[in-house]
Amino acid sequence: MKHVTRLAASAALAAGLALSAQAAAEVKIGVIASTTGPGASLGIPYRNVYTNLPPQIAGQPAKFVILDDGSDPSTTVKNARKLVDEEKVDILLGPTFTPGCLAVSDVAVEAKIAMICLAPVVVPPAKMPWVYSIPQSVPVMIAGVVEHMKANGGKTIGYIGFADGWGDLVLKALEATAGPAGIKIVASERYNRPDTSVNAQVLKLIAAKPDAILVGGSGTPATTPHIALKERGFAGTIYHTHGVIGADFIRIGGKSVEGTIAPTGPLMVAEQLPDSNPIKKVALDFFAKLSPAYPQVRNAFSGYSYDAFLLVQGAVTAVGTKAKPGTPAYRQALRDALEATKEVVGTHAVYNMSASDHNGVDQRARVLVRVEGGQWKLLK
Amino acid sequence: MNFDIALLLIQDGLTNGAIYALLALAILLVFAVSRVLYVPQGEFVAFGALTLATLQQAKVPGTAYLVAGIGAVAMVVELVAALRERRRQGLASSALLYVVIPTALLGLAVWLAPQKPPLLVQVLLTLALVVPLGPMTYRLAVQPIANASVLVLLFVAVAVHYALMGLGLVFFGAEGWRTPSFVSAQVALGPMTASAQSLLVIAASAILIVALWQFFGRTLWGKALRATAMNRTGARLVGIPTEASGRLAFTLAALFGAFSGVLIAPFTTIYYDSGFLVALKGFVGAVIGGMTSYPLAALGAVLVGLLESFASFYASAFKEVIVFSLLIPVLLWRSLMSRHVEEEHDE
Structure with a gap:
């Protein structure tokens, strides 16, 4: 009888361990978006991508923790600390305005967590290891x-x-x-x-x-x-x-x-791109995937949000089971994987990161468009 | 710079100056009667412009719901106050002001908006929707603390500014709107051509200013307002209800704000938070007038408009710096010219 109890206890313990291991395998992605304040008209489309994506990344369960900073850099910093210290996120996406990005970059360097800024910002070399910014410069x-x-x-x-x-x-x-x-x-x-x-x-x-x-x-x-x-x-x-x-x-x-x-960015005129352009397929997939839940998906800002997601997805795949989500080792591994990004096709660009380039875009990330008959048309 | 350009700049400066003058008078009026530095004045400009823009798309503007909502809150506050004081008088008029009229306006807006009424009706409906927010703001934010110090009233005004701006974002969204010109003709005036729209703005502002002057000079209510502005205690002693004066001042200020919004909507894209900067320039005008003199405030506002126009031409990057720096010499000059008066302690 004693024997059976011990067996049951160890079985329960094993099950508990397995459960906690599974829970820990969840990748936590912290998002800071300005959904109120002067930056709201950009912040809302940035955020809507993450609220409408399924909660998984590269086959692993994922959780998006989304905070609003009211377009105020000091709130952005508070949010970043909260995400890092309390939520223990593995990576930061955002903020969605340039002054916020500059403010949070210090937190990212200090906490040793990679951040992909969703607004254009020139990343100084001192912050280069941890800070990425994907919009075209x-x-x-x-x-x-x-x-x-x-x-x-x-x-x-x-x-x-x-x-x-x-x-x-x-x-x-x-x-x-x-x-x-x-x-x-x-x-x-x-x-x-x-x-x-x-x-x-x-x-x-x-x-x-x-x-x-x-x-x-x-x-x-x-x-x-x-x-x-x-x-x-x-x-x-x-x-x-x-x-x-x-x-x-x-x-x-x-x-x-x-x-x-x-x-x-090419995303704005995706249908008009030639079929030979790899960005066309990714952009159209993106529209098809999100438009049922979010009809106004066709905008540059949502595109950046999705590209950041694709980059993280690439990094999560590369890291695989080498480290456990929620640990400093995993954060480090994600950062390293991001820097090794090669030819990842997004909706705005084909991204190639390196130790000296954390923007990762080239002239493929730019097309010229002209207003013709009240529509944006690709200029050939 | 040649003569033509100078004339165009003057025309531009006068048009903007006319709008700043309306706002300067409103800010001055509210300050004189209730001692509130009316920071939220700009919100009424934005509300007026955005309400008109929404009506032009045959949609029901957010202000219609906003008026009904804030009216309901004001009614609740009024009921609580009446219950506490065990009085019944005044409740009927409050119900009329805070519930019946806003509800009627909401109904009117819902009924009229999809029919695309003529422009004049749209403008009148816009004014009818925005103006009641003035007295409601007074009832909710100022009346309960009407005897507080100027500083406390300023803090409350700032809070109201943020609250109204936030509500603007909720009810109008983050995107801006621009309305088509009321009149698109060009008028030849001697050596220059002016756009009819600019002349309309200047004329409308002038008419409103003259109307305000007549109101102050000839009507009982206008005189009551002036008396309250001069001496609140004295005015109360001779039987002028200071609360009603305050309510009237806020109503007039809301009218001036909404009207300015309607006037500038065709010139620029207005956002829910655009009004603040426009009203701030009106405030500079009012300060030039020493916060006491209506004609000087109006002149000061026109001066701000002209200065802004010429500053934009010569040094556009420093335009706002130049306009707001104007305050420093003006304040210096005024403090040198005026004799020092002891602060009132009996408030």
């Missing part, structure tokens, strides 16, 4: 605009952008790429997102007589100078950045944004 995108302009014989360009970090980034990228291409920047103006009028800046731009104008804005506020330029009769090409791609830009801009040229 601004120079990659703007170089496309400059190439197009050069091919069409443009010699001078005017610039008007937001009076904030984004406007600075775009102007710097333009200065870096326009000079070598023999294009001169003849005017450079700034405005604020909520400005009721940009007529003064537009008058000055037109007085400088540029062949083309680049608007360094994003979202619907980028239409403000565009509409004013058209009202004052500017006839040259108006280029925009990848920050404007979406139906809302055309909804607000209407007829006046017809003919706009902008760079973007």
Whole structure:
């Protein structure tokens, strides 16, 4: 009798161990998204991918722990610490705005956990081991605009952008790429997102007589100078950045944004890509998988979220059973696997990471699109 | 810079200045009557613009539900207060103001919105939907602490600003809207052409300002407001209900805010949080007027508009710096010119 009890006890113990081993095998993915505050219009599509993906990754059970930071970098940092210390996540995805990324990168380095920032940020070498940022860098995108302009014989360009970090980034990228291409920047103006009028800046731009104008804005506020330029009769090409791609830009801009040229990730025009482009299949799969639960899935931000998921999936597969999720060894293994990413096809790019490149995209991550008949069309 | 450009800049500055002037007057009015620095004034601008934009798409604007919701909350607060004071008087008028009218407005909006009524009806409906939020804000946030210090009232105003902005995000969403121009013609004015829309804005603002002036000068309520602004205790002694004055001031401020929103909606894309910066420029105008003089505040706001326009032309990256730095010399000058008055301690 005693014997049987001991047997049962050891069986129960074994079962318990097996259970806990299985529970520990769950990969925990921490997500920080700005679903309220000024960054909400981007943060919500970023988040919706993770709320609609099935809870597994590379055949292993997975759990997405999603926190909102209200577009406030100090809350972002608090969230990151909570995810690392209390939730014991294996990897961080997000945040979804650049200042938040910069703030959290210190936490990632200190806690030795890999983070894939979903907003564009230039990762300094000191933080390189742990911090990744997958959106196409601004120079990659703007170089496309400059190439197009050069091919069409443009010699001078005017610039008007937001009076904030984004406007600075775009102007710097333009200065870096326009000079070598023999294009001169003849005017450079700034405005604020909520400005009721940009007529003064537009008058000055037109007085400088540029062949083309680049608007360094994003979202619907980028239409403000565009509409004013058209009202004052500017006839040259108006280029925009990848920050404007979406139906809302055309909804607000209407007829006046017809003919706009902008760079973007291939995902936005997936159907129009040639079949030879590997990104086409991945992007269409992504739409098919998520659109039943999330009909507005076709946007750049959800694409970045999904690409980050694909990269993690690749890393989880590579790590396999070499380490247990929830341990420092697993975090280290995930980071190493991420850095070894080779030719992972996403919805925006084909990713190749290395010890010195934690962005991982090349010119395959950029296409030019033009507004034709109220639609974004691939420019061939 | 040539003469043409200068004329265009002046036109632009005057158009924006006219809107800032409306907001400056509203901020000044509320401050004079209730001592509240009205930070949420900008939210009414955004609500006005977004409500009109929603109506133009033949949808029911979020403000319709918002008014009904906040009205219900105000009614509950009113009932609790009445119960505590064991009084029944005033409840009927409160029910009318906080429940019957908002519900009627909600019904009207649901019925009218899908029919795409003419623009004038849309504008009137927009004003009708947004303006009741003014007195409701007063009832909920200010009336219970009407005798607190200016600092406490400022904190509460900031809180109301954040609350209304958050509600704006919930009811209108994070994306911005822009309405088509009311009139698209260009008018030749001597050596320049002005857009009819700009002239409409300037004219509408001027009419509203003159109406406010007449209201203060000729009506009993206007005089009551002025009396409350000059001396609250004295006004109460001669039988002016200060709560009603406060409510009226907030109603007028909401009207001015919503009207400015309707006016600027065709010029730019308005977001749920766009109003704050616009109202802040109106505030700079009001400060130039020393927070006491209506004509000086209006002039100051027009000056802000002109300065902004020229600053955008010469140094667009520093435009806001230039506009808000204007406060420093103005405050210096005013503090040198005015004689020092002891703070009132009897409040």
